[in-house]
Amino acid sequence: MSGPSDPLAAHTQPARRPRGRPPRIDHERVITAALELLDDVGLDALTMRRLASALDVQVGTLYGYFVTKRALLSAMAESMLTGCAEPLAPNLEWADQVVELSRRMRRALLRFRDGARVYAGIHAAGPNTLSFSNMFIGVMCASGMRVDDATRATFTIIRFIIGHALEEQAVAHASDDDLAADLDAVRTAVDSGDYPNLSHIAPLISGTDFNIYFEFGVRMLVRGLGDLSSART
Amino acid sequence: MSGPSDPLAAHTQPARRPRGRPPRIDHERVITAALELLDDVGLDALTMRRLASALDVQVGTLYGYFVTKRALLSAMAESMLTGCAEPLAPNLEWADQVVELSRRMRRALLRFRDGARVYAGIHAAGPNTLSFSNMFIGVMCASGMRVDDATRATFTIIRFIIGHALEEQAVAHASDDDLAADLDAVRTAVDSGDYPNLSHIAPLISGTDFNIYFEFGVRMLVRGLGDLSSART
């Protein structure tokens, strides 16, 4: 649509004269294919070779787009948070805004298999992560918190979300044997009488109600925010 | 000290007649060496081959003690929580008991390089993890909480601790180049004016005060517990 003299296009794609062979893949396509492959086979089986063959390219080619596998994973992590900083519904109280943002991030991490592991392993600092954090902190500031408290509170919640999603996905993709072994270990431990307080731990191992656990945790965290904000709800 | 007819020794080591060659290594020695190696080189460089050579053994030998590398990592994770369930000082209020237990787990995860990553990657269900969880839940129950609420609250806190330690160790062992690049990305982002609420985020990237962040988070979580316990402090 935009001709070669379009100043905006020239700005976003500086000095891009298509001399030589046009590229068969680009940054975006690699990331998309990598996330698709991740969802199919999991992080442990996500290899550069498999990704290359999914893109119909030789392995070495990928290193023209990402200097290292880590860099690719970092880009994948950033991409996962796409859309998390969309505007919130206008009529929400601040506590509900915090809950909504938390749910968004959890959903984003759960969207792809091992998403939480990918995100946790990387120090993402791209626009998606930054604008999400910025929005989260902003919601808290609007409730009357100081910026530094809002920052700490935000990262407390984000770390809980990551920790929770990590556990959730570990259970989701554990082999049936591993799961049965774990359940058995816990059951015999409880039956031994040495751990009287673990009676309610079984659903945690079998992963039946992670949604409830997550909502409980977020609500607990929001409650802990109370004293810091002047606008109590 | 205990002779061959000692009934207790016979119970802990059933049918152990030292015929054939005595073993040069055992479960415990492998775990200790693996944790030492982990601390030296980090999780990515912790290979079965390197571990074998640290123990002066061939690689294949290790598979006589741990069926898979995962099993070894699981045993390492369990071992890391040794001592976390020691009795608490008798004069602590319940909220301080929660804080003390949280600090213990954090310290345990931080003791070895990439400890949090090892622990997070595994679904540990050994005696250390179980008795620690049991104790944590027990402390909350003593404050008047119901067991199911205490269980959910405990795992909310534990998942925060893991998420926090994960981040902390990622920063601790990041290369100077990566750290500088991250800091630069955040700084230019803040300077652009698009992220007005990220002004207090720099110490989080450079990792100057993780202790303060951790204490903030735990206190926030304890505050969130308030309504669930009948014994407010």
Place this chain on the structure above:
DNA sequence: ACCTGAACACCGTTCAAGT
């Protein structure tokens, strides 16, 4: 300018054979 093909220095895991 972009991609191929081949190589380098590794991995986890298995297993016959030795002692």
Place this chain on the structure above:
DNA sequence: ACCTGAACACCGTTCAAGT
């Protein structure tokens, strides 16, 4: 009973050479 030595099927990364 325990360990060795060698192999199998992979890895991430690099780089000359082709088009």
